[in-house]
Every structure is written in structure tokens, then in C-alpha cells.
Amino acid sequence: xxxxxxxxxxxxxxxxxxxxxxxxxxxxxxxxxxxxxxxxxxxxxxxxxxxxxxxxxxxxxxxxxxxxxxxxxxxxxxxxxxxxxxxxxxxxxxxxxxxxxxxxxxxxxxxxxxxxxxxxxxxxxxxxxxxxxxxxxxxxxxxxxxxxxxxxxxxxxxxxxxxxxxxxxxxxxxxxxxxxxxxxxxxxxxxxxxxxxxxxxxxxxxxxxxxxxxxxxxxxxxxxxxxxxxxxxxxxxxxxxxxxxxxxxxxxx
Amino acid sequence: xxxxxxxxxxxxxxxxxxxxxxxxxxxxxxxxxxxxxxxxxxxxxxxxxxxxxxxxxxxxxxxxxxxxxxxxxxxxxxxxxxxxxxxxxxxxxxxxxxxxxxxxxxxxxxxxxxxxxxxxxxxxxxxxxxxxxxxxxxxxxxxxxxxxxxxxxxxxxxxxxxxxxxxxxxxxxxxxxxxxxxxxxxxxxxxxxxxxxxxxxxxxxxxxxxxxxxxxxxxxxxxxxxxxxxxxxxxxxxxxxxxxxxxxxxxxx
Amino acid sequence: xxxxxxxxxxxxxxxxxxxxxxxxxxxxxxxxxxxxxxxxxxxxxxxxxxxxxxxxxxxxxxxxxxxxxxxxxxxxxxxxxxxxxxxxxxxxxxxxxxxxxxxxxxxxxxxxxxxxxxxxxxxxxxxxxxxxxxxxxxxxxxxxxxxxxxxxxxxxxxxxxxxxxxxxxxxxxxxxxxxxxxxxxxxxxxxxxxxxxxxxxxxxxxxxxxxxxxxxxxxxxxxxxxxxxxxxxxxxxxxxxxxxxxxxxxxxx
Numbered sequence: 001x002x003x004x005x006x007x008x009x010x011x012x013x014x015x016x017x018x019x020x021x022x023x024x025x026x027x028x029x030x031x032x033x034x035x036x037x038x039x040x041x042x043x044x045x046x047x048x049x050x051x052x053x054x055x056x057x058x059x060x061x062x063x064x065x066x067x068x069x070x071x072x073x074x075x076x077x078x079x080x081x082x083x084x085x086x087x088x089x090x091x092x093x094x095x096x097x098x099x100x101x102x103x104x105x106x107x108x109x110x111x112x113x114x115x116x117x118x119x120x121x122x123x124x125x126x127x128x129x130x131x132x133x134x135x136x137x138x139x140x141x142x143x144x145x146x147x148x149x150x151x152x153x154x155x156x157x158x159x160x161x162x163x164x165x166x167x168x169x170x171x172x173x174x175x176x177x178x179x180x181x182x183x184x185x186x187x188x189x190x191x192x193x194x195x196x197x198x199x200x201x202x203x204x205x206x207x208x209x210x211x212x213x214x215x216x217x218x219x220x221x222x223x224x225x226x227x228x229x230x231x232x233x234x235x236x237x238x239x240x241x242x243x244x245x246x247x248x249x250x251x252x253x
Numbered sequence: 254x255x256x257x258x259x260x261x262x263x264x265x266x267x268x269x270x271x272x273x274x275x276x277x278x279x280x281x282x283x284x285x286x287x288x289x290x291x292x293x294x295x296x297x298x299x300x301x302x303x304x305x306x307x308x309x310x311x312x313x314x315x316x317x318x319x320x321x322x323x324x325x326x327x328x329x330x331x332x333x334x335x336x337x338x339x340x341x342x343x344x345x346x347x348x349x350x351x352x353x354x355x356x357x358x359x360x361x362x363x364x365x366x367x368x369x370x371x372x373x374x375x376x377x378x379x380x381x382x383x384x385x386x387x388x389x390x391x392x393x394x395x396x397x398x399x400x401x402x403x404x405x406x407x408x409x410x411x412x413x414x415x416x417x418x419x420x421x422x423x424x425x426x427x428x429x430x431x432x433x434x435x436x437x438x439x440x441x442x443x444x445x446x447x448x449x450x451x452x453x454x455x456x457x458x459x460x461x462x463x464x465x466x467x468x469x470x471x472x473x474x475x476x477x478x479x480x481x482x483x484x485x486x487x488x489x490x491x492x493x494x495x496x497x498x499x500x501x502x503x504x505x506x
Numbered sequence: 507x508x509x510x511x512x513x514x515x516x517x518x519x520x521x522x523x524x525x526x527x528x529x530x531x532x533x534x535x536x537x538x539x540x541x542x543x544x545x546x547x548x549x550x551x552x553x554x555x556x557x558x559x560x561x562x563x564x565x566x567x568x569x570x571x572x573x574x575x576x577x578x579x580x581x582x583x584x585x586x587x588x589x590x591x592x593x594x595x596x597x598x599x600x601x602x603x604x605x606x607x608x609x610x611x612x613x614x615x616x617x618x619x620x621x622x623x624x625x626x627x628x629x630x631x632x633x634x635x636x637x638x639x640x641x642x643x644x645x646x647x648x649x650x651x652x653x654x655x656x657x658x659x660x661x662x663x664x665x666x667x668x669x670x671x672x673x674x675x676x677x678x679x680x681x682x683x684x685x686x687x688x689x690x691x692x693x694x695x696x697x698x699x700x701x702x703x704x705x706x707x708x709x710x711x712x713x714x715x716x717x718x719x720x721x722x723x724x725x726x727x728x729x730x731x732x733x734x735x736x737x738x739x740x741x742x743x744x745x746x747x748x749x750x751x752x753x754x755x756x757x758x759x
Contacts, residue, residue, distance in 0.1 A: 025529040026279060051603060063294070093295070097295065233283065350553045353553065439540060484748045487744035487745060488748055
């Protein structure tokens with residue numbers, strides 16, 4: 001399933017405007033570069049609006065949101081929408097904290113192409129009862145399926161709920177993507193980088209549900225390969241980037 | 254000494270709210286994840302206060318302090334104190350620069366659990382004469398022992414003065430922790446990450462002096478092991494994370 | 507050519523004040539540490555001015571420029587100039603975005619020691635016609651030679667236009683530095699880190715044109731060595747830092 005999407009991605013080599021959190025910027029950029037895409041981080045509000053109209057896709061990740069950054073994000077999203085560019089939301093720790101929860105609800109009005117989060121985050125976005133301290137999912141992914149379906153229908157977005165098994169839905173269809181490695185939970189930014197990759201895949205022509213699931217599978221596949229030789233979470237990260245750079249559609253088909 | 258503390262740490266798997274500098278955020282998060290803890294970086298003032306009341310411990314590192322970030326830090330510290338959560342101060346380059354020096358003196362009034370710094374920083378905090386250009390210690394660690402003891406008595410905090418030998422004092426007792434590797438001084442963030450680990454250990458029940466010294470020893474031990482196979486400072490960093498993830502209380506006892 | 511410059515650099519072990527973008531701070535610091543220099547990132551405007559008068563050299567990189575950061579940069583540059591400290595400009599994505607383009611033109615009035623950019627950026631700074639989407643050079647390096655020469659003459663700076671071949675000019679002489687590895691374009695921050703190294707080399711006595719070209723060659727040489735054993739862009743980065751730390755003037759001469 002993922003091979004044709006990866007083939008398109010390699011051909012497109014999309015430029016992705018990443019408005020993401022301070023902790024994962026370098027890893028996110030390196031993941032996109034390993035896959036042959038071009039990352040760019042532009043955060044001054046006036047420039048963020050200028051740039052998201054030029055980029056092929058936009059990522060909004062609220063991990064280290066500030067009031068100033070939220071202005072830049074809103075400007076970028078409005079500009080992307082106006083220019084017909086798709087944008088992806090990673091609602092890090094939404095539900096647990098007030099400012100970002102309000103902001104993400106506001107953003108949903110601008111029709112994201114994809115929302116990628118863990119179970120707690122997707123349930124919070126869908127305004128379902130959730131109890132969480134933030135970044136780690138406290139529910140099984142499948143428990144969020146109802147919330148994801150509701151959210152897909154109300155926003156028009158593809159929703160990806162990721163965990164041990166990733167579930168991707170457009171409100172009508174549901175795809176399940178197994179795989180990955182427990183080491184991925186011991187390295188900061190693997191989820192955030194997945195959202196950036198998903199953002200890149202929204203720039204491709206064709207079925208966005210399939211492309212989103214393909215992005216999830218490519219990341220979990222590279223994770224499995226890297227985990228096979230890694231000595232721990234530290235050596236996993238560079239090996240994971242190597243494996244991403246080696247993924248070839250022909251070998252996968 | 255460090256094995257029982259590590260055992261408690263693994264059991265607690267604390268959530269640590271890190272308000273730290275921009276240069277070391279990713280490495281800090283990966284160090285905490287490698288040790289089985291949960292890092293989270295929340296920096297908008299309103300959210301920072303919300304979050305530090307939920308977290309098990311708070312880290313304040315002033316490396317890339319700004320006026321805006323100082324507001325978030327002050328809010329987080331006040332909220333942590335109110336909620337009975339311990340907080341740790343890493344006074345990067347204090348003494349050399351005015352804004353952060355004033356800010357750190359202000360913070361000391363909120364009774365940190367631990368202060369972790371190099372000799373120059375601890376001497377500056379204790380308002381002893383110091384000449385430094387910033388991040389590197391210009392004095393031998395032992396020269397700061399008098400300052401550390403004074404600071405421990407005036408603040409009630411455990412003070413960790415780190416260098417070739419780490420000295421940890423609560424004003425009455427002094428522990429010395431040798432070890433580590435010279436490669437640790439060639440990788441950015443090893444000291445900052447140690448402060449984050451120390452912050453995690455403040456969440457544990459028991460003797461805080463012992464726990465702080467244990468955190469210092471665990472980091473230096475992983476550093477020794479990583480240095481044994483590293484080809485230089487670049488490969489040292491991932492190997493160091495691997496070694497942190499492999500530390501087991503049983504093997505150490 | 508590079509051996510004598512490296513020898514001076516090792517002796518000087520300069521302290522470099524880096525006002526750089528959020529994506530590359532950690533990698534930049536690790537590159538400088540691997541070469542035996544001391545990086546420091548100080549960004550609060552009042553402190554940035556204090557610190558650049560103490561540091562041996564200053565780096566300004568506008569990759570993730572904000573209005574607030576531009577204030578700190580301007581203060582740092584003015585303070586450096588007043589204290590007789592050299593400063594280096596990395597005009598990331600200038601030409602493609604308005605705010606940074608205006609800001610970089612303003613900065614040029616303060617006589618940078620070196621400007622390091624790709625072809626698009628150098629052409630934009632010289633106000634020559636350029637079409638670019640940002641971070642990647644869309645022209646051959648040699649096409650920027652005329653722009654670089656003009657810019658060197660109008661600003662008094664050494665101009666380094668980097669790409670597959672790096673060209674360095676002071677307006678009268680032109681040096682060409684070949685080498686490097688394609689993997690360097692798949693790792694975020696290699697260009698930004700080169701600018702930080704160049705900034706460090708501006709602190710050395712002697713011929714700045716030679717020192718700048720030497721910095722370019724040292725980075726490309728370490729890149730070649732690392733690429734010989736790297737499995738991809740992920741493992742390249744730590745190996746590159748190892749190789750930087752192993753560069754010795756004697757072995758190179």
C-alpha cells in the first residue's frame with residue numbers, strides 16, 4: 001500500500017512549512033530530509049503567512065505553543081487555506097492544557113487536511129471525556145475510533161490516531177496500521193516527525209486516506225528496521241534516519 | 254549508593270516539566286526518556302503554571318533566558334511551590350550576565366529543592382567574587398565548596414557543584430562523586446541534562462542529598478561506559494543514551 | 507592551506523556568541539565543541555549586547571528570525587562593533603521573505619567580517635534578480651560570483667558562496683574550495699554550522715580570506731571522511747562530529 005505513495009512523494013519532493021515545537025525541530029527536519037523532502041521553519045507572523053502560500057504543505061504542532069507562536073500559526077493557516085495549500089494539525093497535549101485546547105478548537109474551523117494525535121488528544125479534540133496529563137496516550141488507540149470518526153465527519157479531515165496500532169479514518173473508511181518499535185516511544189519527536197511526514201503526503205495527488213496511512217507505515221517500517229540493529233534509544237535515532245533514506249518503492253512493492 | 258535511588262526512579266517514572274534552554278531541549282528530553290522518565294516542555298505562562306502543578310517535578314534552566322520566558326518560569330515555580338512540587342534550578346552562566354543574575358536571585362526566594370551548577374555559577378549565586386565569561390567553570394570544584402555550603406544554608410536547597418569531581422551538599426553533609434569522561438565536556442547539554450535528571454530525582458521519597466548524588470553518579474557512569482566505545486563526541490552522544498537506558502539497579506548493586 | 511588556520515584556531519579556542527536559528531542550535535554547538543571552540547547562545551536583548559562584547563566573535567543567522575530576535579541581534583551587532591569584535595552573517599532564505607530581507611540589508615551597514623550563504627542568498631543580498639523559495643540554492647555557485655564580488659566591495663566583508671564548490675572572495679581575490687559530500691545536504695544545519703565555524707575563524711589573526719576558505723575546507727574534509735563510513739544521513743551526523751574532533755594540523759599539512 002505504501003509503495004505508490006512513497007513513489008509519488010519522492011517525485012514531488014515537497015517543501016513543508018513546519019510550525020512545530022522547539023524540542024523536535026532538528027529531528028523533524030532530518031526526518032523530512034532523509035525522505036527527500038525539504039523542511040523549512042519560518043515563524044515571524046508576517047513571514048509565516050508569506051511562506052505558507054509558497055510551500056507545498058504546512059504543519060502546525062502546538063507542543064511548545066506561546067501566544068506569539070499562535071499568531072504566526074493562525075496567519076500561516078489562513079494564508080495556506082487562501083492559497084489552496086493543505087495543512088496538518090498535531091494537537092500535542094490538547095485537553096490537558098487550556099490555552100492550546102482553545103487554540104486548537106479555533107484552528108479546526110480552518111479545515112485541516114489531516115489531524116494526527118494520540119488517543120487522549122483525538123478524544124479531547126472531539127470534546128469527549130478524557131483524563132490525561134499530557135503527551136502520552138492513556139487510552140488504547142481503538143477507544144478513540146468513535147471520537148476520530150466524529151471528528152473526521154465534523155471537520156472533513158483525515159484523522160490519524162496513533163499508538164501501538166495506528167488507525168486512520170476519513171469518517172467512512174478506517175485503515176489500521178500495525179508495526180513499529182517500542183524504542184520509538186523512547187526517542188523524543190517520533191510522533192511529531194510523523195505528523196510532519198503526513199503533512200508532506202497531503203501535498204500528493206490521490207487518496208489522502210491512503211497517503212496518510214502510507215506515511216504511518218513508512219515510519220513504522222523504518223522503526224522496525226532500525227530497532228533490529230540499535231543498541232538502545234540513542235543509536236536508534238540515527239539508524240532510523242538512515243533507514244528512512246533507504247526506503248525505496250521498488251523494494252517495498 | 255546510586256542503585257536504590259535508580260530503583261525508586263524506575264518505579265516512579267516521574268513526569269518532569271522542563272523549562273530549559275533552546276539549545277538542549279531535544280537532548281534533555283532524550284536523556285529523561287532513556288532513563289524511563291517523561292519529559293514535557295510547556296512554556297506559555299498560563300499553561301506553564303497549569304502544568305507544573307500536574308508534573309512531579311520542575312526544572313528551571315536559564316541558558317537562553319528571555320523576559321518572556323522568565324515570566325513563564327516564575328509562574329511555573331510559584332505554581333509548583335503552591336502545589337507542593339519540588340523544583341530545581343540550573344543557573345547557566347549566572348554571574349556573567351546581569352538579567353539572569355537578578356532573575357536567579359529572585360527565584361532563590363522560592364526555595365528550590367536543588368541547585369546544580371558549575372563552580373563559577375554556584376559562587377556567583379552565593380554572591381562570592383567570581384570572574385567568568387559564562388558557561389565553563391573557571392575554578393576547581395572544591396573552591397566552590399564554601400559557597401555551596403553557604404548557599405545550602407541560606408536557601409535550604411541541596412547544592413550540586415559539578416566538574417571533574419561533583420560535590421553535593423545540604424549544608425551539613427558533603428558527598429563527592431568522581432568519574433565521568435572528558436568527552437562529556439565536548440557534547441552540548443550534558444550538564445543541562447544532568448540538572449533535568451536531578452529534577453526527576455527530587456520527586457522521589459527519601460534522602461534528597463543521596464538522590465542528587467545518585468543522579469550525578471548515574472550520569473557519570475553512563476558517560477564512562479559510552480566513552481569506552483565512542484569514536485569521538487559525535488558517536489558519544491547516542492551511545493550515552495543507550496547506556497542510560499541500560500542502567501539497572503541490580504547490575505549496579 | 508587549512509592546516510595553519512586550524513592550528514591557530516586550536517590555540518585560540520574562541521568563544522563564539524551564536525544568535526542562530528532554533529532548528530540548528532544543538533548541532534551548531536556540537537560542531538564548535540568538536541573543533542575545540544566554545545559556543546554560547548544568549549538571546550535576551552540586554553544580555554546579548556553584554557555578551558557580544560565579551561565573546562571573541564558573533565554569529566547572526568536569520569533562519570527563524572522573529573521581531574524580538576531581530577532586536578537582540580541588532581543590539582549584539584552594535585555592541586560587537588563597538589567592542590571591536592568581528593561578526594558573521596548567515597542570511598538564511600533572504601530574498602524569499604520580506605522581513606528578513608529588510609533586516610539583513612539593515613545589518614549590512616554594520617560591516618560584517620564575513621557573509622556566508624548559498625547562491626540565491628548572496629544574489630539577493632547584492633540586490634540582484636533572484637527567484638527562490640528559500641533555503642536551497644537554485645543557482646550554480648559560480649553564477650553568484652559577480653554578486654559576491656560586488657557585495658564584498660560594497661560591504662568590506664569576505665563573502666563565502668557555498669555549494670558543490672565553495673567560492674570565497676574579498677572583492678579582489680577569489681578562492682575555490684571543492685569537496686564535501688552529498689550527505690551534507692541531507693542533514694539539517696551543516697551550512698548553518700559552517701557559518702558558526704567561519705565566525706570562529708574571524709577571531710584569528712592573519713588573512714581573513716584564507717581563514718574563511720580554511721573553515722570551508724575543514725568542514726568539507728570532515729564531511730568526506732564521515733561519508734566514507736556512514737550508512738546514511740542519520741549516522742553521518744555523529745561521525746561528522748567525530749571527524750571534526752580528530753582534525754589535526756600536523757596530519758593535514
